[in-house]
Amino acid sequence: MIIRPIEINDAEEFLELNRRIDESGFMLHEPGERKTTVEQQKQAIERISFEERSALFVAELDKSLAGFIAVFGGKMKRDQHSAYLALGVHDAFHGRGIATKLIKYVFEWAEETGISRLELTVIKDNVKAINLYEKMGFRVEGEKVHSLMIDGSPANEYYMYKLV
Structure with a gap:
């Protein structure tokens, strides 16, 4: 398994991954509610790549996106030490430790980035x-x-929350 930052050319597969994860009923989007286009997803990926304290990482397994973790860092002086997380794993890949590896990856990233509080x-x-x-x-x-x-x-x- 590879954990890496998302790339713009992942947009279409990432959208499909999110739609599948939405089917779990445990995400903010209702199943079938996500109407994001591939072009909108590309723009969102590009936007987040320019934010210093935010990131979007994907887990790639067997040349497929198996899960993701999004990190949205605070933008003001008073909250830039903290970041909000969103995590999802494709149901076909449950039980393989993907979520654990994604979270551990973010712990390391947060320390390197100067983020000391993670919340969800x-x-x-x-x-x-x-x-x-x-x-x-x-x-x-x-x-x-x-x-x-x-x-x-x-x-x-x-x-x-977790303090790192």
Whole structure:
């Protein structure tokens, strides 16, 4: 497996990866909701590549994109030490340690970049993800009550953080 920064020529495959991950029901986008075009995705990849404290890394396995981790760093003096994470792994590649490797990669990147706080939100019912994040040293910081509507019902999310 190779973990690397995303490239513009990954845009189409990255979009398909995201659409597949959205099908899990545990991401912010509803299944089928993502309407991003390949051109819009290329522009987003280009934009993030110019941000000093943000990055998008992909896991490549068997010449296919298997997962990703996006890091969105703070832009103001008061929050530039922190970054928000979004993580997703294609269901066909679950159980291979991809998420763990992506998170470890970001830990190293964060230290090199001067980021000392990583944070994320996770749907409270996503027990597998919560267990992974806790194994990686993240702690629940709080709960966002009724932060999402899933299939017409309110769902809560946990705020989680890790100091690196």
